[in-house]
Structures are given as structure tokens and as C-alpha cells.
Amino acid sequence: MTTLPIYQVDAFTSEVFGGNPAAVMPLEHWLPDELLQKMALENHLSETAFLVPEPAGSDADFHIRWFTPGAEVPLCGHATLATAWVLFYKLDFAQDTVRFRSKSGPLGVTRREGGWLELDFPNLAYQEQATPELLRQALPLAGEWVYFTPNDANYMVVLENEAAVRAAEPDLGLLKKLGSQGVIITAPGEQCDFVSRYFVPSVGIDEDPVTGSIHSVLTPYWAGRLGRDRLSARQLSARGGVLECRLDGDRVRIAGQAAFYMEGQVRLDSVS
Structure with a gap:
């Protein structure tokens, strides 16, 4: 034994x-x-x-x-x-x-x-692309363009505000049809720099409570948008999580x- x-x-x-x-x-x-x-x-x-x-x-x-x-x-x-x-x-x-x-x-x-x-x-690269039709059906809040992170197989959808992130109810059955790709939704935070949620039902995770790895792309995105290297973040799942992020060249520090x-x-x- x-x-x-x-x-x-x-x-x-x-x-x-x-x-x-x-x-x-x-x-x-x-x-x-x-x-x-x-x-x-x-x-x-x-x-x-x-x-x-x-x-x-x-x-x-x-x-x-x-x-x-x-x-x-x-x-x-x-x-x-x-x-x-x-x-x-x-x-x-x-x-x-x-x-x-x-x-x-x-x-x-x-x-x-x-x-x-x-x-x-690692600091993960992302690229803008047209929103896949399947993703648009699963998450009607998604706009015409999304970001794709090829090294971590995720789509990132940027919404207008924290309330939209909290209220989002994606169709998990449709998201599962995306294959191995996960979906990040994010927006500016009310009491922190940015907030997010993360869904990847194709690998058995409908909504992940807190996801450190997605902050490898969220941090460079929000650092560029907000013009700061040090950022506070919250993931808005039912359990919730608090992260402190810092962009450091080709690396990301996530605490x-x-x-x-x-x-x-x-x-x-x-x-x-």
C-alpha cells in the first residue's frame, strides 16, 4: 500500500x-x-x-x-x-x-x-481580435472586440464597470463549446484598480473562485490603461479574493x- x-x-x-x-x-x-x-x-x-x-x-x-x-x-x-x-x-x-x-x-x-x-x-502577451460568435452568444455583454492570450488560451472581455462584471451570467453550456479556452471578464474596480471573474467550464471549472494566473495578462493590460505599475485587484466570485499586482518588465508579481x-x-x- x-x-x-x-x-x-x-x-x-x-x-x-x-x-x-x-x-x-x-x-x-x-x-x-x-x-x-x-x-x-x-x-x-x-x-x-x-x-x-x-x-x-x-x-x-x-x-x-x-x-x-x-x-x-x-x-x-x-x-x-x-x-x-x-x-x-x-x-x-x-x-x-x-x-x-x-x-x-x-x-x-x-x-x-x-x-x-x-x-x-510571466508577463503574458495579448492580442485584440474580433469576438467569436459563440462567445458573443454566451456573453451578450461582450463587445465587437475581445483580447486573446495565446500562451494561456484565454479570451479577455473588458466591460464598462464593476457592476457589469458582478451581474454577468454567461451561458456556461455555450462557453464549454469553446474548447480549452477560458473567459476572463474584467472592468475598473470601485474600491480597487480592477476586478475580474473567470470561467472555464471545458476543464471542469464553471467559475474559478480566484485565479492568480489570469493576472499575468490582467496586470499588463490594466497597467497600460491606468498608467501605473502597482495595482490592487479583486476577483468577484462568491468566495472572493484579494491580490496585489506589480508589472516588472517581462515578469508580473502577484501577491x-x-x-x-x-x-x-x-x-x-x-x-x-
């Missing part, structure tokens, strides 16, 4: 039951992808992060991968932040910055004062807090 440790942490919040819950599963070595996907489905959270130590002398400390209940994804902010919290506060990682190797290149998370953790993520929920063991009777 094999047992594996598992932790659950709420990311981008200072209180349990807020932010976005992520499962974190440290491994000694990689298990078959099919098994990783089954465990992510069983965990039934928007993401499960798996990590394996990198060899001594590598440019990273750990190799990290993220699975939704339906698919592996190339980048995930909240589960990376949750993973760093587990390493710092449960597994006694000694340094103040942990380095990850990932499908989206090198990532880092640094401990800051007040319990904040700061993600070092948030985390709240520990539980730890346990996964039992696998026939896995070696």
Missing part, C-alpha cells in the same frame, strides 16, 4: 472558506499522468498541484504541475501560492524564495511581511495571503 501526503490551502485570502482552495500533493517521483488526473478529479477542487524535488544543482527547487478535475493546465497561480505556503510552513523549506520548473517556464514565490506570498510569473484548511493522506493500494 502507498500513502501520499495531501494538504488543502485557501489561496488569496486571509481566512478559511475564502479565496480559492487548492490541493497540494508533494511526491517523491512522478506517477503516471492518468493517476494524477484521477486524483485531481477525486479531490474535486479547481486545481491540484503536484510537485517533485529537482536534483541538486538545478535552477529550480521543485518541478510543479497542475491538474483541474478535467485536464492538466499550463499555469496556475492560486495552487502555486498554496504549494509555496505548504513548503514554507508545513515542510520547513529554509529559503525565503522557492523556485519552480513548470510548463510555463521558471516561476518563483517569495515570503513577504504580514503573511503575504509573492508569485513571480496574496493564504489560509491553511487541512492535511491528510491519500491511500493507493496498488501503486508503487
Whole structure:
């Protein structure tokens, strides 16, 4: 019988039951992808992060991968932040910055004062294009033009104000037909610089509570529009989340807090 440790942490919040819950599963070595996907489905959270130590002398400390209940994804902010919290506060990682190797290149998370953790993520390019008809049907508030982020397979829809973001009720069945593409909706915030919501039903997430990775494109967009490199953000899901963002050249710094929920063991009777 094999047992594996598992932790659950709420990311981008200072209180349990807020932010976005992520499962974190440290491994000694990689298990078959099919098994990783089954465990992510069983965990039934928007993401499960798996990590394996990198060899001594590598440019990273750990190799990290993220699975939704339906698919592996190339980048995930909240589960990376949750993973760093587990390493710092449960597994006694000694340094103040942990380095990850990932499908989206090198990532880092640094401990800051007040319990904040700061993600070092890529600055993702975006391009304007005509709104796909399917997206227009699913979200009638979408205008004639949207932005597409090819490196993270998302559409970004910019709305007029926070109230429009809160009131949006996209047709999730139609959004699912977009395939692997997710949909970000965003607008200027009333008590912060910008707000957002995120939908990606095709991979098992109708609405993600808080999504760190989409701020890799939201931050450069709003920094350019508002003329500032430091920005405050909120994600307006039912659980809600608070993020502090900073544009830093070809990188984006995304900071948030985390709240520990539980730890346990996964039992696998026939896995070696």
C-alpha cells in the first residue's frame, strides 16, 4: 500500500472558506499522468498541484504541475501560492524564495511581511481580435472586440464597470463549446484598480473562485490603461479574493495571503 501526503490551502485570502482552495500533493517521483488526473478529479477542487524535488544543482527547487478535475493546465497561480505556503510552513523549506520548473517556464514565490506570498510569473502577451460568435452568444455583454492570450488560451472581455462584471451570467453550456479556452471578464474596480471573474467550464471549472494566473495578462493590460505599475485587484466570485499586482518588465508579481484548511493522506493500494 502507498500513502501520499495531501494538504488543502485557501489561496488569496486571509481566512478559511475564502479565496480559492487548492490541493497540494508533494511526491517523491512522478506517477503516471492518468493517476494524477484521477486524483485531481477525486479531490474535486479547481486545481491540484503536484510537485517533485529537482536534483541538486538545478535552477529550480521543485518541478510543479497542475491538474483541474478535467485536464492538466499550463499555469496556475492560486495552487502555486498554496504549494509555496505548504513548503514554507508545513515542510520547513529554509529559503525565503522557492523556485519552480513548470510548463510555463521558471516561476518563483517569495515570503513577504504580514503573511503575504509573492508569485513571480510571466508577463503574458495579448492580442485584440474580433469576438467569436459563440462567445458573443454566451456573453451578450461582450463587445465587437475581445483580447486573446495565446500562451494561456484565454479570451479577455473588458466591460464598462464593476457592476457589469458582478451581474454577468454567461451561458456556461455555450462557453464549454469553446474548447480549452477560458473567459476572463474584467472592468475598473470601485474600491480597487480592477476586478475580474473567470470561467472555464471545458476543464471542469464553471467559475474559478480566484485565479492568480489570469493576472499575468490582467496586470499588463490594466497597467497600460491606468498608467501605473502597482495595482490592487479583486476577483468577484462568491468566495472572493484579494491580490496585489506589480508589472516588472517581462515578469508580473502577484501577491496574496493564504489560509491553511487541512492535511491528510491519500491511500493507493496498488501503486508503487
